[in-house]
Amino acid sequence: MTFSLRTNLQMHAVVLDAFGGPESLTYRLQPRPKPGPGSLLVRVMAASVNPIDYKIRLNGAWTDIRPPAIIGADAAGVVEETGIGVTRFRKGDEVFYAAEISQMTPGTYAEYHVVPETLVAYKPGNLSFVEAASLPLAASTAWQALFERGHIEIGDTVLIHAGSGGVGSAAIQMAKAAGARVITTCRKSNVDLVVRLGADVAIDYRVENVVDAVRKIIGADSVDTILDTVGGPVFAQNLELVKPRGRILSITASETPLRRAYQKNIDLHLIRATRSGSLMEKIARMVGAGLLKPVVDSVYPIERTDEAHGRIETGGVRGKVVLSLESLSS
């Protein structure tokens, strides 16, 4: 990716030029957007990489996004300009948010991004832009699953799959803050991380049979709530582990027969996270109270977004991969 000087009507951005591999992402100049009514123009300082980004990059034909397009869902930055009717923010405010993206609403892999003020919250003062950008989509998803759908309670046993991932690392901290006992799965090299985040038990999913391991620890049919961030065969494991009248919170699309779920009379939630400024405020309060800490695996300058995508597709990531744009503002 190459660097070029820009005018005030332009910005640097990473453009998805075709569905395909990381090489389909090109760093180049694009027109700078203007904020419409109720929207903010944010100078993006950091944007994180989510699995949805590489899923769209690989083949986003299931969305309405068609290349060339700017993707990216998370951002932390500084308000540059406000549209007509904006009431809560002004130029210079430091903010963070998860954006909705579509063909008509470009994503956050860009120096400037337009976002409705209703999706935005003030960035927690104790976080860097990189740390703040690591949280929005992953933490919003964990929050909505555990609290809004799962209604987890003190003393519940909660199984969180993929505890070292973006959603899992936030979910462990939230479940612990709510007083739950947390069992999680991860690869061996990430056991130290998930224990540090608060997991009571970590199971190496690549070596152990997760169903047998959980049963050995707490007995059969004993998990109150399961957060499934993986899907596929893991979904079937959940049906064996969840207790009768327990809950499964799934954030991935799974094609699994549901007979066992019916037999156990469980609550099954299939969750697609919504974006919301008020939820970002709750997450900011949790950060402020020291109950939620960002977990940043690595930081890439935006020019190297292709490498950042390669990093999360390879696996073994500890928390979030973040793109930094701070060098563009100096």
Ligand SMILES: NC(=O)c1ccc[n+]([C@@H]2O[C@H](COP(=O)([O-])OP(=O)(O)OC[C@H]3O[C@@H](n4cnc5c(N)ncnc54)[C@H](OP(=O)(O)O)[C@@H]3O)[C@@H](O)[C@H]2O)c1
């Ligand atoms: N529904 C929604 O609104 C929503 C929102 C956010 C995310 N998602 C989806 O939820 C999934 C997780 O998101 P994320 O941001 O947490 O992704 P992530 O940061 O890439 O983490 C995924 C983790 O899954 C682990 N993993 C892979 N296979 C596993 C298995 N069989 N058992 C246990 N862990 C396993 C990987 O661990 P290792 O590589 O270390 O082995 C990796 O750390 C993605 O598919 C994403 O698209 C959905």
